[in-house]
Amino acid sequence: MPIATLAAPAKINLHLEILGRRDDGFHALETVFQTLELADQIGLELIPGASGIRLDCRDPSIPNGPDNLVWKAAAGYLARRPGLGQVAITLDKLLPHGAGLGGGSSDAAAVLRGLTALDPEPLPGAELATLALELGSDVPFFLLGGTAHATGRGEELTALTNLPRQPLTVFMPGAILPTPAVFRALTPAERAPRQARGAAWFAQQPIENWLHNRLEAPARRLCPEVDRLLEWLEKQSVPHLMTGSGAACIALAHLDPPPQVRAWWTWTGGPVSPVTIRR
Ligand code: C5P
Numbered sequence: 001m002p003i004a005t006l007a008a009p010a011k012i013n014l015h016l017e018i019l020g021r022r023d024d025g026f027h028a029l030e031t032v033f034q035t036l037e038l039a040d041q042i043g044l045e046l047i048p049g050a051s052g053i054r055l056d057c058r059d060p061s062i063p064n065g066p067d068n069l070v071w072k073a074a075a076g077y078l079a080r081r082p083g084l085g086q087v088a089i090t091l092d093k094l095l096p097h098g099a100g101l102g103g104g105s106s107d108a109a110a111v112l113r114g115l116t117a118l119d120p121e122p123l124p125g126a127e128l129a130t131l132a133l134e135l136g137s138d139v140p141f142f143l144l145g146g147t148a149h150a151t152g153r154g155e156e157l158t159a160l161t162n163l164p165r166q167p168l169t170v171f172m173p174g175a176i177l178p179t180p181a182v183f184r185a186l187t188p189a190e191r192a193p194r195q196a197r198g199a200a201w202f203a204q205q206p207i208e209n210w211l212h213n214r215l216e217a218p219a220r221r222l223c224p225e226v227d228r229l230l231e232w233l234e235k236q237s238v239p240h241l242m243t244g245s246g247a248a249c250i251a252l253a254h255l256d257p258p259p260q261v262r263a264w265w266t267w268t269g270g271p272v273s274p275v276t277i278r279r
Contacts, residue, residue, distance in 0.1 A: 001047055004117050006275045007039040008110035009145060010101040010170070010266075011138065012243040012250050015202070015210040018186065019151070020193035026137070026153050027183055030196040032210055033138075033154075034163060035145040038170065038266040040107055042070075043090040044114035050086035053078070059093040069135060073108035076131045077115045080123055087115065096262075098176025100244025102138045109142030109272075117275040129155070138244075145272035149199035158199040163207065166268040167254045171233075171261050173225035175247050182245040185218035207252070211241045219246040232258045 019028040095103030116122040132139040137153040220227040233240040240251040257263035
């Protein structure tokens, strides 16, 4: 049976602005995404003649069933391609959850990319993008990877020139932050309507001018660990910011972490790597 193996990279947000509240309850965003070399690893097998989904997640803290976004991605794909076969997934987690690194979203996008590569009649790109957005606001970006500007919920994507290979440290404080809680904690002033800068602005500005995250203030109010970590980073005099809705923060340099903070040295990565298929 063909087996696809692929990396599901982490992302950071090098800019995240709130442009207001939408009628559907989501927030309109302007963000710049960047994939990292830090990644989960996914294996996918398509078993013709069988049905259903099997998931082997080698991290006991992550659900192994229908609650896992990876499962939902496979189920969404199979609903559009009934009779394709059974999907067996192995998931080796490295990326922490509740971090703002997009681990779950990236795993889900990797399953979609893998199934597209294994499927003799793959779903068209537009249908895949719709399914990706149904799974989560960050999932469409992970079909692309690299450096990208986004508006909407994060699905109106414009690829930017890939950043040169850049050293980074990802810091994970001893706390996690649930995304809905951080959005809920925005004050009316923080979520007031604003104009987008537009992709062209980012293309013209040096990366140091991109660094801004409107979700930092609510995350700091909710989570003392994030507040302390950002205070420490301010003292290190290196470019830094919180990623997504936190709790991870990043510095654009290789730095040793403060006590009680896990850290990974990594690099910015280009577009998502191709799917490897073993027959
Ligand atoms: O789309 P995703 O599942 O990542 O969103 C998780 C939660 O984050 C949403 O239910 C919502 O509370 C909040 N969110 C938002 N606006 C966005 C993205 C996420 O309010 N653009």
